[in-house]
Structures are given as structure tokens and as C-alpha cells.
Amino acid sequence: MAAAPFPEPAEARRPADITAGHFFAGVIGVSILRNWYVDGAFNERRLAELRNLANSTEAFPYSLALNPAERDLQSGYREWAANYDGPNPLIAAEEPSVRPILDRYAGAGKRALDAACGTGRHAAYLVGRGCVTTGVDQSATMLAVARAKAPGATFFEADVRATGLPSDEFDLAVISLALCHLPDPTTALIELARILRPGATLIITDPHPDSATAGGQAFYGGITPGQPMTWVRNNYHRASVWLAGFRAAGLRVDECHEVPIDEAGIAANPAALFVPEAVHAAFAGLIAFWVWVVTKPAT
Ligand SMILES: C[S@@+](CC[C@H](N)C(=O)[O-])C[C@H]1O[C@@H](n2cnc3c(N)ncnc32)[C@H](O)[C@@H]1O
Incomplete structure (x- = not known):
């Protein structure tokens, strides 16, 4: 067995704890559900894993109490900010997908907006492409x-649903991994359409509904001693919700990419150290995130 990524628990778990074993059982269950009609031997290996798990719930790693705690948007990102840029498989997969699209629209003197910019990774990139970046x-x-990361950009605190920015201002806007935090993206899309100039492009990346099948949320912390596992709620907007939002905002859909979970993302799953075949079968082929490219029509 590979080295454990988790600290050994100091105390026995309590009956109501949410444990690593519960997570592993879910992964094995999804792997069976997505493949049960293909190969009986595969199913038997999964049942053996489940038997082993059921007989070992008090043993490490299954006993490890994770007890993920939900945070609201404000306190979640206040806590997460210092480590947000640390290794993040979703960001590692997103950048190669979205940066070539940004390159098509960015350029010297273009006015660019990084909406819900977080720690400013796309803003820094747009500054590097010569954009006048907000x-x-x-x-x-x-x-x-x-x-600190992008001193060449201008940053200010605002809700993307009501930015206070002037109308028809930007040649290009990007909003990454953020509309998932809203119950419905429509109000934000209407606001972003307002501040784009006619003919300008909006690029959106957002976690895909398949992420719910993969047990996803905006998790942070949890595998470092003394740092509890915490999460901010994601809403996995369906295609019908996006299309209704674009229509309400008067935005034209030019492109929709559905980017699968890649091998690095699968390998990064903590359960991959213990039940690698199940992890691969559970997650391979699921979509990690959308990339939408939409335009505010020129007329
Ligand atoms: C997962 S982070 C993404 C940050 C950055 N766009 C990136 O891709 O690295 C989500 C960000 O959205 C911001 N956010 C969520 N809802 C927002 C809202 N209604 N208005 C402004 N920012 C918001 C959060 O504060 C957080 O910084």
C-alpha cells in the first residue's frame, strides 16, 4: 500500500462521524453502478473491497473522521485565500483549456475584466497579454x-451581480469557477452583458453537473493536521439553466466545451491510493467543467 496522505487519527471515531470509509464506499459504489453490466470479475473485485471496508471501519484509513464543515462564501474564501493557489487539479485542468481561448480575444490595450477573480490568476495572465485589466x-x-500577484491590474470588491461598473466598458470578460456559487447564474450574466461593449466576448468556466456524481464540492483543507475539512457550496447548473440565462442576458452562444476529468485529476483523488481501479472506473469519462464562449451581439 502506498504512503497514506492522511494523518493517523489521534482518537477513536464517534458513530456519527463522516469518515474516509464512507467516501471510499461511495467511490466503489459509483464504479459498480457505471460498469455493473460489463464484467462480473470487475464487480467481484469491488464487492471484495466493500467487504474489506465493512470489516475494517474502525481501522485506518477508513476510520479517519473527515466531518466536512460547510462555510459561507465570505468565511470560506477568507480561510481558503492563503492556500487557494496551492495544488488544485481542477485549476491545473482548466488553465490549458481556457488560456488558448483567452489568447484569441486578449491583446494590447484591450479592456479585460476578470469577474470573481479570486486570487487573480486570469487577471495576471491578461495583464501579461497586454490587456488593461480589471x-x-x-x-x-x-x-x-x-x-500582490497582478500589480498591473486594478482590483476592487464587488458582487458580480451588481458591479457598479459602467455599461459597454469591456472588450473581453472571463468568469471562472464562480457562477457555481450562485443558485442561478442569470442575474450575473445580465450584469456581465451590460458592462461588455457590443460585439465583446464573455468566457465562462464552471464545474459540470457530472461533478455531483463524482462527489464534488468546493472542498479545501482536511488532509493537513490541524486544518479541518471544509467546503463552500457549488451549484451545478444544467444546460437548460445556462441557456435560459444567456437568453435572458441577450448573449449569443458561440462555443460550449465539456472538458473531461483527466488522468491527473483521477490520480489526485485521495481514494486512488487505496482502491485505484474503482477510482478510475468511477470517474473516467465524467465531465469536470464547462467552458462557454458567448458574445454580446454587435447590434
Ligand atoms: C473558486 S474561486 C475562483 C477564483 C478565480 N476566478 C479562479 O478561477 O481562480 C470563486 C471566487 O468567486 C468569488 N465569488 C463568488 N460569488 C461571487 C459574487 N457573487 N460576486 C463576486 N465574487 C464572487 C469568490 O469570492 C471566489 O474568489
């Missing part, structure tokens, strides 16, 4: 990291 976010703590 970033907005609701989290002062995330913005402090962004200001």
Missing part, C-alpha cells in the same frame, strides 16, 4: 492575494 471579487482576502 478584477472584481466579493472577498477582500482573495483580492489581497490578487493585488
Whole structure:
């Protein structure tokens, strides 16, 4: 067995704890559900894993109490800001997908907006492409990291649903991994359409509904001693919700990419150290995130 990524628990778990064993059982269950009609021997190996797990719930790693705690947007990103730029498989997969699209629209002197910019990774990139770049976010703590990372951009605190920015201002806007935090993206899309100039492009990345099948949420912390596992709620907007939002905002859909979970993302799953075949069968082929490219029509 490979080295454990988790600290050994100091105390026996309590009956109501949410444990690593529960997570592993879910992964094995999804792997069977997505493949049960293909190969009986595969199913038997999964049942053996489940038997082993059921007989070992008090043993490490299954006994490890994770007890993920939900945080609201404000406190979540206040806590997360210092480590947000650390290894993050979703960001590692997103950047190669979205940066070539940004390259098509960015350029010297273009006015670019990084909406819900967080720690400013896209804002810094747009500055590097010569854009006159603005970033907005609701989290002062995330913005402090962004200001240090991209001193050439202008940042301020605002809700993307009501930015206070002038109408018809930007040649290009990007909003990454943020509309998932809203119950419905429509109000934000209407606001972003307002501040784009006619003919300008909006690029959106957002976690895909398949992420719910993969047990996803905006998790942070949890595998470092003394740092509890915490999460901010994601809403996995369906295609019908996106299309209704674009229509309400008067935005034209030019492209929709559905980017699968890649091998690095699968390998990064903590359960992959213990039940690698199940992890692969559970997650391979699921979509990690959408990339939408939409335009505010010129007339
Ligand atoms: C997962 S982070 C993404 C940050 C950055 N766009 C990136 O891709 O690295 C989500 C960000 O959205 C911001 N956010 C969420 N809802 C927002 C809202 N209604 N208005 C402004 N910012 C918001 C959060 O503060 C957080 O910084």
C-alpha cells in the first residue's frame, strides 16, 4: 500500500462521524453502478473491497473522521485565500483549456475584466497579454492575494451581480469557477452583458453537473493536521439553466466545451491510493467543467 496522505487519527471515531470509509464506499459504489453490466470479475473485485471496508471501519484509513464543515462564501474564501493557489487539479485542468481561448480575444490595450477573480490568476495572465485589466471579487482576502500577484491590474470588491461598473466598458470578460456559487447564474450574466461593449466576448468556466456524481464540492483543507475539512457550496447548473440565462442576458452562444476529468485529476483523488481501479472506473469519462464562449451581439 502506498504512503497514506492522511494523518493517523489521534482518537477513536464517534458513530456519527463522516469518515474516509464512507467516501471510499461511495467511490466503489459509483464504479459498480457505471460498469455493473460489463464484467462480473470487475464487480467481484469491488464487492471484495466493500467487504474489506465493512470489516475494517474502525481501522485506518477508513476510520479517519473527515466531518466536512460547510462555510459561507465570505468565511470560506477568507480561510481558503492563503492556500487557494496551492495544488488544485481542477485549476491545473482548466488553465490549458481556457488560456488558448483567452489568447484569441486578449491583446494590447484591450479592456479585460476578470469577474470573481479570486486570487487573480486570469487577471495576471491578461495583464501579461497586454490587456488593461480589471478584477472584481466579493472577498477582500482573495483580492489581497490578487493585488500582490497582478500589480498591473486594478482590483476592487464587488458582487458580480451588481458591479457598479459602467455599461459597454469591456472588450473581453472571463468568469471562472464562480457562477457555481450562485443558485442561478442569470442575474450575473445580465450584469456581465451590460458592462461588455457590443460585439465583446464573455468566457465562462464552471464545474459540470457530472461533478455531483463524482462527489464534488468546493472542498479545501482536511488532509493537513490541524486544518479541518471544509467546503463552500457549488451549484451545478444544467444546460437548460445556462441557456435560459444567456437568453435572458441577450448573449449569443458561440462555443460550449465539456472538458473531461483527466488522468491527473483521477490520480489526485485521495481514494486512488487505496482502491485505484474503482477510482478510475468511477470517474473516467465524467465531465469536470464547462467552458462557454458567448458574445454580446454587435447590434
Ligand atoms: C473558486 S474561486 C475562483 C477564483 C478565480 N476566478 C479562479 O478561477 O481562480 C470563486 C471566487 O468567486 C468569488 N465569488 C463568488 N460569488 C461571487 C459574487 N457573487 N460576486 C463576486 N465574487 C464572487 C469568490 O469570492 C471566489 O474568489
